[in-house]
Amino acid sequence: MFSKYKKPDTRTPVAKAAPKEAPKPKEGTAAAPAPASLRKASQVAAKAGPADKEIKRKERLFEIKVELHKQLLDNLNLSALESATEAELRQEISAIALESLAEMNVVLNREERQTLTQDLYDEVTGLGPLEPLLQDETVNDILVNGPQQIFVEREGKLELSDITFKDEKHLLRIIDKIVSAVGRRVDESNPYVDARLKDGSRFNAMVPPVAVDGSLVSIRKFKKDKLGIDDLVDFGAFTEEMAAYLQAAVATRLNVIVSGGTGSGKTTTLNALSSFIDNNERILTIEDTAELQLQQTHVGRMESRPPNVEGKGEVSPRDCLKNALRMRPDRIIVGETRGEEVIDMLQAMNTGHDGSMTTIHANSARDGVSRLENMIAMAGIEMPLKAVRSQISSAVNLIVQASRLQDGSRRMTSITEITGMEGDVISMQEIFRFQRVGLTPENKIIGHFTATGVRSHFSERFKMWGYDLPASIFEPTKMG
Numbered sequence: 464m465f466s467k468y469k470k471p472d473t474r475t476p477v478a479k480a481a482p483k484e485a486p487k488p489k490e491g492t493a494a495a496p497a498p499a500s501l502r503k504a505s506q507v508a509a510k511a512g513p514a515d516k517e518i519k520r521k522e523r524l525f526e527i528k529v530e531l532h533k534q535l536l537d538n539l540n541l542s543a544l545e546s547a548t549e550a551e552l553r554q555e556i557s558a559i560a561l562e563s564l565a566e567m568n569v570v571l572n573r574e575e576r577q578t579l580t581q582d583l584y585d586e587v588t589g590l591g592p593l594e595p596l597l598q599d600e601t602v603n604d605i606l607v608n609g610p611q612q613i614f615v616e617r618e619g620k621l622e623l624s625d626i627t628f629k630d631e632k633h634l635l636r637i638i639d640k641i642v643s644a645v646g647r648r649v650d651e652s653n654p655y656v657d658a659r660l661k662d663g664s665r666f667n668a669m670v671p672p673v674a675v676d677g678s679l680v681s682i683r684k685f686k687k688d689k690l691g692i693d694d695l696v697d698f699g700a701f702t703e704e705m706a707a708y709l710q711a712a713v714a715t716r717l718n719v720i721v722s723g724g725t726g727s728g729k730t731t732t733l734n735a736l737s738s739f740i741d742n743n744e745r746i747l748t749i750e751d752t753a754e755l756q757l758q759q760t761h762v763g764r765m766e767s768r769p770p771n772v773e774g775k776g777e778v779s780p781r782d783c784l785k786n787a788l789r790m791r792p793d794r795i796i797v798g799e800t801r802g803e804e805v806i807d808m809l810q811a812m813n814t815g816h817d818g819s820m821t822t823i824h825a826n827s828a829r830d831g832v833s834r835l836e837n838m839i840a841m842a843g844i845e846m847p848l849k850a851v852r853s854q855i856s857s858a859v860n861l862i863v864q865a866s867r868l869q870d871g872s873r874r875m876t877s878i879t880e881i882t883g884m885e886g887d888v889i890s891m892q893e894i895f896r897f898q899r900v901g902l903t904p905e906n907k908i909i910g911h912f913t914a915t916g917v918r919s920h921f922s923e924r925f926k927m928w929g930y931d932l933p934a935s936i937f938e939p940t941k942m943g
């Protein structure tokens with residue numbers, strides 16, 4: 464029954480290699496484009512047919528651009544960049560480019576020259592070598608380990624890119640540019656920073672000496688079109704049956720926690736779940752970096768803020784949450800609960816803001832509950848463990864586990880209900896899970912989703928709210 468969801472090939476979210484992406488070096492072409500390779504490319508172009516010629520021309524232009532960008536970085540006075548006007552900078556770039564083109568013996572027509580100068584301008588004023596990766600829609604994450612090593616994540620898999628920075632100074636300049644644009648500073652005494660890029664991407668950087676081998680940068684690309692429920696079902700992240708159950712859970716205002724490891728798809732899941740919220744409700748979202756994209760009309764978004772260089776001006780997630788409670792929300796969505804805000808989150812869930820949602824870092828539903836307990840203890844709340852647990856069990860109804868499996872696929876590996884307390888222990892029951900069976904020779908995970916056969920604790924509630932789910936949804940999948 465679930466075989467239709469085992470579509471490893473159809474999980475590819477976007478078409479491979481956007482046209483703007485760097486062309487893979489052709490056989491016999493040096494990896495780092497140099498003038499020699501430019502000539503080679505132009506010779507090939509001369510022999511090719513008209514369609515081929517067009518592609519080759521684009522590739523050649525790209526190679527020229529990379530080479531010129533390198534030369535620009537050598538020739539431009541980078542520290543003077545900040546004070547230059549746009550017109551001055553364009554003129555300067557155009558002049559250096561013309562000179563270099565002449566040196567390289569490359570003749571371009573007027574249109575090509577204009578495109579080239581525009582691209583170069585974007586590179587100099589944008590994020591340099593990172594710019595093509597930011598433009599490449601197949602890239603999810605960009606991870607920089609010092610100037611010479613940039614990894615990217617495509618379709619769940621990390622791969623080393625052939626893009627590099629000129630040196631640590633170049634990398635630092637780009638980091639500084641990003642960070643200063645959001646009014647922060649990063650240096651030896653302030654060695655790490657979180658920021659949001661103009662396009663909404665999440666950015667984190669740590670600079671030497673704390674970063675030992677050169678600056679570390681991580682970028683989680685912002686997706687304009689977040690994956691929706693249908694996409695996730697199509698990619699095999701969960702089944703239609705699970706989606707129907709989740710719809711009932713969200714629509715009937717259960718409090719939901721999405722649990723998972725780093726990059727496991729928590730925010731994506733949270734965002735997709737939010738689509739089940741009625742459009743009439745007033746939703747307030749609180750995040751460290753605004754990533755959620757809610758479809759509803761009535762949404763208030765908040766972004767917490769770390770302290771500035773002088774240690775002032777902090778607005779913690781807890782501050783936002785406390786304030787949110789005074790803003791008459793129907794639901795509160797907290798991007799991630801990781802600290803003392805847990806107290807207010809649980810209280811909100813317990814006191815009239817049911818239907819609230821958040822994510823936590825944990826590897827299973829049980830582990831998630833322990834995390835919540837720890838967070839409460841760390842927040843300095845002196846409460847007997849039993850009272851803490853009872854608070855959690857009455858606040859949280861559902862824990863949805865997101866996982867990034869070893870083949871790079873992201874799946875909802877478990878949906879677990881919290882049903883109350885048994886003595887000192889929080890009782891839970893798993894309703895759906897991903898049953899792993901094996902591994903293909905290509906290291907793709909073989910498995911299927913199944914219901915556990917347990918009847919939902921919330922069946923009556925679902926029915927009362929008009930979500931009469933067919934019993935078949937809760938029947939375990941029979942394989943082969």
Ligand SMILES: Nc1ncnc2c1ncn2[C@@H]1O[C@H](COP(=O)(O)OP(=O)(O)OP(=O)(O)O)[C@@H](O)[C@H]1O
Binds near residue numbers: 727
């Ligand atoms: N089921 C899926 N199939 C394919 N790609 C997915 C899936 N779920 C999430 N992604 C992609 O994986 C990346 C990480 O997802 P997301 O930001 O939701 O993870 P996260 O758990 O919130 O990460 P973090 O711990 O860093 O906050 C995103 O680029 C997202 O588009």
Ligand SMILES: [Mg+2]
Binds near residue numbers: 729730731
């Ligand atoms: Mg996230």
